[in-house]
Structures are given as structure tokens and as C-alpha cells.
Amino acid sequence: MHTIGAIAIAGIAALAAALVMNGGDPPVHNSKEKTLTWDTLKPEETSPKRDDKLVLTDAEWRKRLKPDQYKILRSHGTDPAFCGILEDNHLEGEYHCAGCNLPLFRSDDKFNSGTGWPSFLLPVARKNVWFRTDRSYGMTRVEVLCAKCDGHLGHVFPDGPAPSGLRFCINGNALSFVKKVVK
Ligand SMILES: [Zn+2]
Numbered sequence: 001m002h003t004i005g006a007i008a009i010a011g012i013a014a015l016a017a018a019l020v021m022n023g024g025d026p027p028v029h030n031s032k033e034k035t036l037t038w039d040t041l042k043p044e045e046t047s048p049k050r051d052d053k054l055v056l057t058d059a060e061w062r063k064r065l066k067p068d069q070y071k072i073l074r075s076h077g078t079d080p081a082f083c084g085i086l087e088d089n090h091l092e093g094e095y096h097c098a099g100c101n102l103p104l105f106r107s108d109d110k111f112n113s114g115t116g117w118p119s120f121l122l123p124v125a126r127k128n129v130w131f132r133t134d135r136s137y138g139m140t141r142v143e144v145l146c147a148k149c150d151g152h153l154g155h156v157f158p159d160g161p162a163p164s165g166l167r168f169c170i171n172g173n174a175l176s177f178v179k180k181v182v183k
Pocket residue numbers: 097098099100101102146147148149150151
């Protein structure tokens with residue numbers, strides 16, 4: 001009895017020590033992008049340089065995109081809430097830019113925000129998106145754009161769940177979903 005009791009106490013002590021060492025941190029998320037939070041999210045305001053930048057004329061974009069995609073990506077539009085484009089998609093895979101196919105978000109980072117737009121905790125990588133201060137409609141918001149084609153994706157807000165505390169509110173028409181292939 002004494003031995004079992006001692007083991008139990010040792011177990012509790014080890015658990016307590018582990019909790020103290022952890023410092024009460026939120027659970028580690030499996031996203032590759034772990035450092036982005038509202039405090040570290042500094043809008044660069046201007047399009048970042050990239051070797052693979054996709055620059056097309058307006059006529060070329062109109063030819064390449066469906067009208068609903070053009071309205072969001074190239075004309076700063078917003079899908080109606082609950083319009084049904086990818087918001088309710090629960091399949092495993094990646095969400096790419098509908099304009100240039102750059103991977104932007106992963107299904108692991110998607111959550112149901114109840115807002116009516118696809119919502120993500122984090123992008124695939126910080127360098128795949130860029131941020132700009134958007135003062136339209138009498139509000140100050142942070143606009144999210146694709147780093148490769150500069151397409152408008154949506155906005156990011158500081159009211160998301162842990163661990164990032166971010167809510168990437170993204171238009172479904174700015175995204176194309178690539179289902180994970182099970183090998
Ligand atoms: Zn793009």
C-alpha cells in the first residue's frame with residue numbers, strides 16, 4: 001500500500017513539476033507558423049518582394065478568374081456571409097489562393113467562427129500573406145492579401161481562439177480547396 005501510495009504521490013509531483021515547467025502555456029498547435037499573434041503581426045503596408053510574383057493586367061485577371069473571384073481578389077469585394085463557399089468545408093487539405101494557387105491556409109487551422117466566412121487561426125506561413133491597414137467604411141481593420149499575386153483575401157481580427165488568438169476572416173471566393181490525398 002505504501003509503495004503504491006508513494007508512486008501515486010511521485011506521479012502527482014512529476015505532473016505538477018511538468019505543469020510548472022510549462023508555465024501554463026497554451027497547448028502547442030501543430031501549425032508551422034507558431035509565432036504570429038496580434039502583437040507580432042506588423043502590417044508591412046506595401047507588397048513584399050518575391051521572386052515568384054505574379055503580375056497580370058486587369059484584362060488578364062478578368063480572363064483568368066470567375067466573376068465572383070475577380071470581385072473579391074482584384075476588386076476588394078466581400079462575399080455575402082453564409083454564401084456557402086468553403087465556410088462549411090470540413091475536409092482535410094489546403095486552401096490555396098484562387099488567383100495564383102499559392103498555399104495560404106490549412107484545414108488543421110480552420111475553425112467555425114459562426115461569422116459566415118471561412119475562418120482560420122493562422123496562415124500556412126507568414127511570408128505567404130501580407131497585411132495592410134484598411135480604413136474603408138469608417139473602420140480600421142487589417143487587410144490580408146496574397147503575397148504572390150497581391151489578391152485581396154479578407155481581414156484578420158484579434159478575437160480568435162488560442163493559441164494564435166487570431167481570426168483570419170477569409171472570403172471563400174478568394175480560395176480554392178485542394179483535398180489531401182490519402183496515400
Ligand atoms: Zn495569390
